[in-house]
Amino acid sequence: MCVRPDAIIINQILSLQRRIGILDLVPEISGQGLRRRIEWSRCLAARIEAWKAMQKKASTQSTAISSRLEMRSPEAEIALIERVCAGEKHLFYDLICPYERSVYLLAYSLLRNQADAAEVIQQAFLKAFCDLTNFRRESKFRTWLIQIAINEAKLKLRKERKAFYESIDEQQKANDGKVFPKDFADWREIPSESLERAELRQALQRAIGSLEPIYREVFVLRDVEELSISETARILGISEASVKTRLLRARLQMRDALAPGFDGAWRIGDSVWKKTRPW
Amino acid sequence: MTIIEISCVEVWQEVSNYLDGGAAPDLRLRMEEHFKNCEHCTAILDGTRNIIHLVGDERAFEVPQWLSESLKTWLEGKLGG
Numbered sequence: 001m002c003v004r005p006d007a008i009i010i011n012q013i014l015s016l017q018r019r020i021g022i023l024d025l026v027p028e029i030s031g032q033g034l035r036r037r038i039e040w041s042r043c044l045a046a047r048i049e050a051w052k053a054m055q056k057k058a059s060t061q062s063t064a065i066s067s068r069l070e071m072r073s074p075e076a077e078i079a080l081i082e083r084v085c086a087g088e089k090h091l092f093y094d095l096i097c098p099y100e101r102s103v104y105l106l107a108y109s110l111l112r113n114q115a116d117a118a119e120v121i122q123q124a125f126l127k128a129f130c131d132l133t134n135f136r137r138e139s140k141f142r143t144w145l146i147q148i149a150i151n152e153a154k155l156k157l158r159k160e161r162k163a164f165y166e167s168i169d170e171q172q173k174a175n176d177g178k179v180f181p182k183d184f185a186d187w188r189e190i191p192s193e194s195l196e197r198a199e200l201r202q203a204l205q206r207a208i209g210s211l212e213p214i215y216r217e218v219f220v221l222r223d224v225e226e227l228s229i230s231e232t233a234r235i236l237g238i239s240e241a242s243v244k245t246r247l248l249r250a251r252l253q254m255r256d257a258l259a260p261g262f263d264g265a266w267r268i269g270d271s272v273w274k275k276t277r278p279w
Numbered sequence: 280m281t282i283i284e285i286s287c288v289e290v291w292q293e294v295s296n297y298l299d300g301g302a303a304p305d306l307r308l309r310m311e312e313h314f315k316n317c318e319h320c321t322a323i324l325d326g327t328r329n330i331i332h333l334v335g336d337e338r339a340f341e342v343p344q345w346l347s348e349s350l351k352t353w354l355e356g357k358l359g360g
């Protein structure tokens with residue numbers, strides 16, 4: 001059977017449809033002339049190639065970063081710190097590179113804005129460089145960086161959104177009393193594979209953003225950054241008991257926020273929860 | 280051995296600690312007994328565990344692709360590297 005070139009390209013496009021969100025363009029070319037369809041196909045094929053190249057680059061970068069992180073022992077990290085302190089400034093980026101993602105995510109979770117988060121991590125890393133000789137090895141280097149970043153993020157919030165951050169001070173005094181979940185309905189697990197879907201990632205971000213700052217910071221440090229309860233308490237300057245109470249509240253609120261399904265698939269019909277979800 | 284029952288409200292206050300492995304052994308046992316017979320608390324436990332699992336996954340959050348290059352360039356400029 002002779003397969004026309006544009007048909008091959010369209011098949012390629014369709015096979016990638018689940019992986020990228022640009023292919024809703026395909027229906028637009030049906031019903032048009034052959035020349036037009038071939039032009040569209042070529043245009044889309046070029047976009048796919050560009051996308052593949054981008055994915056490959058991202059994957060290479062990610063592998064390089066994770067291998068740097070995995071390959072670096074605590075001793076090697078200390079040696080690197082000593083070299084930077086001794087004047088080899090050019091090694092500083094290598095030192096902080098494995099923690100760049102982690103520190104950015106923390107800043108972004110608190111500030112909810114990419115540009116602000118990028119600015120905060122610049123300032124945090126610069127501060128870390130200036131204070132590097134004061135780094136005490138009692139804590140992990142990563143924890144130390146996170147502590148600097150969280151302080152910088154709070155400083156920025158205080159400077160620029162004073163009214164917003166004053167509410168945090170009030171919340172510090174708020175009672176950490178009993179917590180009641182809102183949604184008792186049956187829970188169907190959201191599989192990790194769903195994280196490939198942008199809607200779920202956005203829903204998670206929205207849910208984190210909906211937490212009050214004192215709960216958000218604890219949740220991000222403990223569950224996103226995966227710090228221990230004691231590290232979280234030390235960074236935030238609160239007791240471990242407070243960390244646990246705030247974490248409980250944050251986790252239950254996150255669950256409540258996502259319980260109806262991240263795409264709102266749960267509906268009430270005749271006062272009955274419909275327990276069907278799209279995953 | 281008699282296991283002292285625990286109420287739903289008590290379970291909710293401890294569910295996060297339970298998931299972190301911080302609940303005392305006797306409390307843990309009482310909670311496990313409770314989960315066997317309480318659909319609502321089991322739904323809360325499963326949902327909360329699922330959230331922790333999802334946000335701990337590297338795929339849950341994306342970092343802008345320009346970040347590394349931009350940070351590196353900025354630091355080199357500041358540190359004179």
